[in-house]
Amino acid sequence: MNDAPDLKTTPLTAWHRAHGAKMVPFAGFEMPVQYEGVLAEHACVREKVGLFDITHMGEIFVTGPGAEAWIDGLVTNRTAGIPVGKIVYNAMCREDGGVLDDMLVYRLGDAEWLIVCNASNHDKIAAWLERNLPTEGVAMADRSDEVALIAVQGPDSRELVGRVDVLAGLVEDIAALDFYTALTCDGPGGRWIVSRTGYTGEHGYEIYLPNGDAVAAWEELLAKGADLGAAPIGLAARDTLRFEVCYCLYGHELEEDVTPLEAGIGWAVKLKKEAFVGREALVAQKAGGVPRRIVCLEVTGRGIARQGARVLAGGRDVGFVTSGTFSPTLKKPLAMALVEKAVSDEDLAVDIRGKAVECRLVSFPFLAARTKGDPRADRTLS
Amino acid sequence: MVPDDRKYTQEHEWIMIEDGVGTIGVTDFAAGELGDVVFVELPETGSEFSQGDTIGTIESVKAVADLYLPVSGEVIEVNQDVVDTPELVNSDPMDEGWMIKVRLSDTAELDELLDAKAYNELLGG
Numbered sequence: 071m072n073d074a075p076d077l078k079t080t081p082l083t084a085w086h087r088a089h090g091a092k093m094v095p096f097a098g099f100e101m102p103v104q105y106e107g108v109l110a111e112h113a114c115v116r117e118k119v120g121l122f123d124i125t126h127m128g129e130i131f132v133t134g135p136g137a138e139a140w141i142d143g144l145v146t147n148r149t150a151g152i153p154v155g156k157i158v159y160n161a162m163c164r165e166d167g168g169v170l171d172d173m174l175v176y177r178l179g180d181a182e183w184l185i186v187c188n189a190s191n192h193d194k195i196a197a198w199l200e201r202n203l204p205t206e207g208v209a210m211a212d213r214s215d216e217v218a219l220i221a222v223q224g225p226d227s228r229e230l231v232g233r234v235d236v237l238a239g240l241v242e243d244i245a246a247l248d249f250y251t252a253l254t255c256d257g258p259g260g261r262w263i264v265s266r267t268g269y270t271g272e273h274g275y276e277i278y279l280p281n282g283d284a285v286a287a288w289e290e291l292l293a294k295g296a297d298l299g300a301a302p303i304g305l306a307a308r309d310t311l312r313f314e315v316c317y318c319l320y321g322h323e324l325e326e327d328v329t330p331l332e333a334g335i336g337w338a339v340k341l342k343k344e345a346f347v348g349r350e351a352l353v354a355q356k357a358g359g360v361p362r363r364i365v366c367l368e369v370t371g372r373g374i375a376r377q378g379a380r381v382l383a384g385g386r387d388v389g390f391v392t393s394g395t396f397s398p399t400l401k402k403p404l405a406m407a408l409v410e411k412a413v414s415d416e417d418l419a420v421d422i423r424g425k426a427v428e429c430r431l432v433s434f435p436f437l438a439a440r441t442k443g444d445p446r447a448d449r450t451l452s
Numbered sequence: 453m454v455p456d457d458r459k460y461t462q463e464h465e466w467i468m469i470e471d472g473v474g475t476i477g478v479t480d481f482a483a484g485e486l487g488d489v490v491f492v493e494l495p496e497t498g499s500e501f502s503q504g505d506t507i508g509t510i511e512s513v514k515a516v517a518d519l520y521l522p523v524s525g526e527v528i529e530v531n532q533d534v535v536d537t538p539e540l541v542n543s544d545p546m547d548e549g550w551m552i553k554v555r556l557s558d559t560a561e562l563d564e565l566l567d568a569k570a571y572n573e574l575l576g577g
Contacts, residue, residue: 107542108513109488306487306514372493374511396490396513403491423516 080125081218081284089302096305097189099126104304111307112398115270119224120303121291124269128192128214129278130199132183136207141175141183143346144202146330146339149175149183157250157265159338161330162187162195163348167355168326169333171195172318174267176252184263184278188320202347218284222291223274223311225445226298231275233294234287236262244275249442259283269308271315271437273445313393316366316406316435322377322393323364323406331355332408334364334434362389363411366434367420369394369403371427375420381407382419382426389413391420397436404436405429453577454479455546459522459562460571466546467522469562474523477550478510478541481575486512489541492534494519494552500526503561508551510541519551523561529553
């Protein structure tokens with residue numbers, strides 16, 4: 071099962087295998103999909119704290135006096151003018167408004183930026199950036215193969231991150247980090263970036279560190295988090311966690327033939343920005359009426375509507391499920407679907423393996439994120 | 453590690469025979485591959501099926517699998533516990549996580565199934 075010579079590994083791959091993870095190919099990497107089981111791992115992150123190896127993500131560093139304006143012209147959100155330490159969520163679009171990828175843009179210095187893209191789109195984005203690189207004023211360095219990434223997510227993540235030796239002098243600074251901000255510090259093998267970000271809807275951090283520091287940091291986090299119930303979490307739970315709080319996943323809600331306005335991330339599209347790739351197409355789409363939207367569905371009949379299942383309104387095909395699973399927190403089958411804008415609750419169904427199964431629209435998101443404020447705040451359930 | 457008190461199918465079901473009645477479930481291997489099971493859908497008591505018919509579905513968080521009937525017969529009992537508590541499929545697939553009991557209509561069909569040794573080989577053991 072583990073003989074996969076064509077797959078890339080992370081500094082933690084051997085650790086995952088040695089600790090009983092079920093390994094699967096994912097975006098060209100051999101990654102842990104689960105350890106104890108998806109439900110237990112999901113609950114661990116919602117209630118305590120979990121560790122994720124997400125080294126497969128792409129890290130592209132951009133420097134130079136022209137970096138600020140250049141990046142801003144390629145992404146949908148406003149990144150120019152943000153302060154050092156700030157992070158912004160973006161889509162990167164084609165000229166026709168289709169989404170190439172969604173990504174985080176970090177301002178690490180006056181003229182130093184970090185773009186973090188999905189592993190599945192890493193080659194495409196690196197090539198897109200290369201192709202659009204100006205002849206002077208901007209340099210890019212793809213350090214995805216040198217940088218490891220550990221996510222620490224859950225209500226006890228702040229406590230746990232503060233216990234790491236490298237971060238010992240920064241406990242107050244880390245506690246003071248706002249959502250979508252980052253700080254940097256020196257680790258044994260080089261610079262670490264600690265950012266208050268994540269893909270779970272919980273209070274959490276993502277730590278970028280040199281490959282050589284990864285195993286020691288991972289083991290230190292697990293050892294020092296033992297009393298908190300810290301555990302390693304696989305990609306299966308990462309997916310159910312992001313799903314419940316309705317974070318988009320490329321290849322599901324986002325595709326090249328879907329615009330960010332359709333995918334429900336219009337809040338990350340600043341059409342008032344003077345120019346960015348895809349702007350004209352998106353302005354036109356908005357003016358003409360966005361034809362599709364992402365909706366949240368609860369399957370009230372029996373079964374789980376999974377990706378690709380058709381959505382039927384009065385028997386007519388009106389769209390498809392982009393992500394669907396059994397929600398471990400809400401304990402019912404839920405789905406996100408990309409459907410015609412006008413779809414209403416009336417006679418709504420999903421085609422689950424040839425059977426029209428009743429469903430209804432529910433409010434977005436399924437579960438409120440606790441990324442800001444009290445990490446143990448009560449959730450407003452949809 | 454594969455119990456030899458029952459027979460198996462290529463689709464990772466088991467059937468244990470007692471007085472012409474077969475108790476049917478899925479194997480440890482199947483449960484492990486599916487991961488956390490959240491729904492089990494089983495047929496009505498009294499319904500009759502032929503060998504190989506799809507008689508139910510098992511859904512985990514990540515996947516869905518059909519349950520096939522290893523032998524022809526009439527469903528005489530359904531395990532309501534496994535419908536109400538699908539995690540039994542993961543915690544005890546070979547015993548408490550059984551699915552249905554079937555009165556066999558043709559015991560000769562049992563000869564077509566795998567014994568423990570053959571099933572173990574199928575698993576690469």
